[in-house]
Amino acid sequence: MTSTAISPSPVSTNSLLWADNLHKRFILHAQGGICLPVLKGTSLKVKPGECVILQGPSGSGKSTFMRSLYANYRVDSGAIWVKHGENRIDLTQCQPHELMAIRQKTIGYVSQFLRVIPRVPALEVAAEPLMELGLEAAAARDNVRSLFRRLNLPERLWSLSPTTFSGGEKQRLNIARAFSVDFPILLLDEPTAALDAANREVVIELIEEKKARGCALIGIFHDEQVWQRVGNRVLTFGREDETALGESHE
Numbered sequence: 619m620t621s622t623a624i625s626p627s628p629v630s631t632n633s634l635l636w637a638d639n640l641h642k643r644f645i646l647h648a649q650g651g652i653c654l655p656v657l658k659g660t661s662l663k664v665k666p667g668e669c670v671i672l673q674g675p676s677g678s679g680k681s682t683f684m685r686s687l688y689a690n691y692r693v694d695s696g697a698i699w700v701k702h703g704e705n706r707i708d709l710t711q712c713q714p715h716e717l718m719a720i721r722q723k724t725i726g727y728v729s730q731f732l733r734v735i736p737r738v739p740a741l742e743v744a745a746e747p748l749m750e751l752g753l754e755a756a757a758a759r760d761n762v763r764s765l766f767r768r769l770n771l772p773e774r775l776w777s778l779s780p781t782t783f784s785g786g787e788k789q790r791l792n793i794a795r796a797f798s799v800d801f802p803i804l805l806l807d808e809p810t811a812a813l814d815a816a817n818r819e820v821v822i823e824l825i826e827e828k829k830a831r832g833c834a835l836i837g838i839f840h841d842e843q844v845w846q847r848v849g850n851r852v853l854t855f856g857r858e859d860e861t862a863l864g865e866s867h868e
């Protein structure tokens with residue numbers, strides 16, 4: 619594959635994701651062109667098997683950073699190197715077809731919200747990413763069923779459209795959709811916010827399993843009990859420094 623976004627010489631790092639000196643500001647055109655600088659030189663490297671927690675006060679830029687890592691937001695400057703297959707690609711420079719391939723194979727994203735298409739059953743919604751990767755429908759559905767069971771999503775809901783699901787049900791569907799694929803990188807934006815204690819515990823287990831398989835995770839969790847258990851490091855916004863969590867997490 620040739621692309622201007624591919625590093626000409628492999629970056630000397632074993633990180634799966636490397637955000638380098640990101641700057642991002644919002645210009646509020648409808649409000650007198652006010653400029654809101656949000657990311658001011660944010661950097662982060664994440665290696666296989668690591669989970670980095672994004673922390674900081676409300677409005678400090680955690681979600682903006684996360685959305686930039688998924689190229690939902692375009693940064694003003696800086697680079698986001700991602701190991702995609704054998705290549706390292708800069709997400710800030712890549713072509714739309716490369717971004718699609720990266721989202722299909724390399725970076726998974728669990729957002730707080732589920733975009734649902736009316737009339738498509740939950741099982742199909744969750745199995746879609748696996749089928750897009752070429753897995754046959756029956757195997758994809760089996761994989762999703764086992765995640766639905768682990769996440770205690772009642773079987774009577776599997777054939778229903780998730781439009782009427784509760785917040786926690788939608789969230790578990792979102793988790794099954796992203797966790798069914800073996801993404802090398804997973805971005806988790808409050809994946810446990812709407813869950814009860816038992817299901818939170820399941821998500822913690824699923825995250826631990828991903829780490830053991832060498833996945834690099836970046837997460838926003840308001841629940842301290844969760845991030846203390848799954849996190850290796852904390853990137854603090856508003857201060858922009860990193861703290862290692864207890865040795866037991868390393």
Ligand SMILES: Nc1ncnc2c1ncn2[C@@H]1O[C@H](COP(=O)(O)OP(=O)(O)OP(=O)(O)O)[C@@H](O)[C@H]1O
Pocket residue numbers: 644645654656674675676677678679680681682683855
């Ligand atoms: N699309 C946007 N347009 C304009 N301003 C935005 C946009 N998205 C975020 N902001 C602003 O950027 C700042 C950072 O927002 P962001 O959502 O990244 O914070 P956060 O740390 O994730 O907050 P919270 O913990 O409350 O979710 C806020 O001041 C917010 O108003």
